[in-house]
Amino acid sequence: MLSGYTPWSEESARRYRAKGYWENIGIAEMVKRTIGRYPEKVALVAGNQRITYRQLGETVERLACRLVEAGLRQHDRVVLQLPNIPEFVYAYLALTRIGAIPVMALRAHRETEVRHFIDASGAVAYVIQDVVNRFDYRPMAQTLLAECPSLKSVLVVGEPAEGQHSLSQMIEEELSPERISATLQRIHVDPADVATMLLSGGTTSLSKLIPRSHDDYILNARLCGQAAGFDENTVFMAILPLGHNYNLASPGILGVFYHGGTVVLASSGDADEVFELVERERVSVIASVVPLISNWLNSDAAEKYDLTSLKVVQNGGARLAPELRKRVLQRLKCFPQEVYGTAEGLINMTRIDDPERAVLESSGAPVCEDDELKVLDEFGEEVPDGMPGELATRGPYTIRSYFNAPEVNRTAFTADGFYLMGDIVRKEGRYVFAEGRKKDFINRGGEKISCEEIENLILQHPKVFQVSLVAMPDETFGEKACAFVRTKSGVPLAFDELIDFLRAKKIASFKLPERLEVVAAFPVSPVGKILKRELRETIAAKVAAESASLVD
Template structure:
């Protein structure tokens, strides 16, 4: 599948040029419009519509800061206008690395309003990942906190922005150094609100423009960029909120990183705001912090990964927190042990919802009124009637219902290719547009599915997906060993941990501390650092000469018993 330099034209005129994106075929786009999935409205119109509908209702709670819908809309317009005044234009990309905060929400919405495209990075990313994103997206702005968790993000941003191939400025949440832009100043409404809004309305993005870039959890090294359009992501948000029963009474706790797709829009922050509810932002999913916020703000809905849920259950034991307002606890990011899901419902209260999905599109979930057999025994069914699922064997032949195979999918919010990745797209997508998820599943009658494993080589550390290939490539580069394998091992806290297995060729084997120090010095995100090092004389091989990771995992599991 080759990339093209156009989008699908909608009824109100042509979209902005979108080099290296892959559009939906015209017949599919027409079908999704006819079904009402694509609303043909840019997402930037949301804040003003929300303000008109909900006015003085509380939209965001961030510590001592509380913003109404009207105040949020004013700040969004102020920031959107200020970004334009700084020379950013519709279609320009910016990399956003901010912690959970009201400023993050306002910035994303301001990008939707102005047509500037945010690339959503994580606060855990360091030079290794951020420099790649700046280059790949040709970003013109890098948005960071001044410091976060004792790390100087501003100093790092200054260095990598200066090394970027094009002009890239730094925008700072907090105390900005000379030469950097101050986010607080750009967010200040000031006079001229009506005129600013009119100017933005006159040059609004097209519904088929790229609205944001999400990051893949892919297996082939550094993350791919997933281009989500205003049309497809708007449907993603609206439909998932509808399925999850969000409304004006919803109080959603954003505890996991807001840059994650599930927390941002599945239904998450945007689904809550679109439903007229309230979003409560906390800086981390640390159990005491999160549960205190649930009790203080009357939180009704939360989304967590199983590793975090387990910590919350332990913290909630003994009734130390009033969690009586909880309605729905969404568990996703990795397969959930049914016993843990039951404990979550019993200890935290509210119904459990399993969520299976990906930043590449497809969302499946159990419904709030599903029977226990489905809630605890499956990962749900697709949220859209036009989500297509195909389960195939290793030769792409469909398997019988109930048999295990790789899941392929396509639909109204599953893009047809990664950004600037034609070679990878040829492997990740079939010629007729099916996305290869790499997950092994079984389909049940009624469309529910159970995830059995994965064909992709990913290590799922507390919901963060680590590419085994990326860790191996870094070990070859930084440690100087050719015979190396990265494998997941069970971990009580994070579900899986990164284990690096190597066979040194004559030289003395490095220590785990040495490996981790070299990775960190290279600017690799902390969650990717190996947490266990195993040294073998030889790495076992498959009959075709590849490293046999299954044999390695089995051997290590036996040795740990």
């Protein structure tokens, strides 16, 4: 078992296996089982590529063999930062096939975040594409290779730089079945061991690492797929990053592969491109987020295409307003499925046969009967149904600790193993109604921005004396970041000047503030704490007034 990982107790593990939740197989083995059932069925569509389950399996085995020959071993951590391309799927499954552990970076992450993922996980390899949207990942990878002690190799889809290796060649190289078999037959993956490391929302600092076992992550994908009605006829469109828990296994591509459906990779979230792809591939399910759904509903694209195959539009990351859910039903004529949960485990989903109020207003109900939920007050006492409090959860696919983070674990988990989600909710029976966050973060269309992380960076600006980052309302993204700043001696600070400074810190662009308010003083409590609630109210009032003046 990987050091730094806390497994379930023996008693819990026995109970979950006895109930059939854990199937005692690895992720790659789960996909191989589906390959045996549907070898000639299309598993993956990307542009003009149509990849059958048999071809998927052969490519994964070939790459797994080459990764072992390149020196990767069980428990080796590998930061995986690829866009939505077939190579992501090959690399992810090949790593899990050999017991190596993919650490799921997102395309937007830059040097600061990736360095943290490498150092925190002890990663020995880093997988990238050469260039994506004009950003060249290879120089960044070279810097990390030189500066991160654990990192030994960089694998590149496309053209590698000097000292880097071609993942594309590894995928394409022809190998004999005997060579593959001889290399892989001796590798046994323990289903109870870590399969994947996801990233926390990073609400208090840089992201924590979330270790998911083969047992629990397969269950996650299977149950979410069942709640979404997945079967071998499902055609699932992936627009959002495959490295995110939502699109990877909630239900995501692993949910599709579990149930034998087809994954269609979309190149963008543009309404015309999405709906044209729905028509062409007869897509039945799309995983989306509030900004995309809002844009689709405000576009005339839906009338141009045949969308009769589309049965479900899923929403995750941030709550979809009831009015928008109604519009999905009426305009797109499909079910608006809310997917609410956490990369640490618990997933709640609405179902097509739920009562109307649950469909339109709730965040769904847990996907597993053995998901235990508590709503706690500020003293850790459980509150009655209908009362708001912090959501705590425990179950067969919710982690028992973060990876190698004992100090964080002491406050993130209760003594009896419940994970404290930091979300304020109300519970009505098994249905959850999400109301907001306990922790200090900004939810920009599902992307979580740690206020503390960005505040610490802004404070490094030579003109800044004091800063507070807060959420301001936005019609498209729900929330955006507004930086309130006191400068030293009242010197002027321009917005562009601040953004240029932060870009030089090499952070993801979605974390950049989108408004600057320079103030002479902050509202503070009697003990000197900045009253962020008042700042949020101030900026909300300004945004509302500006919107009203535009209408007038």
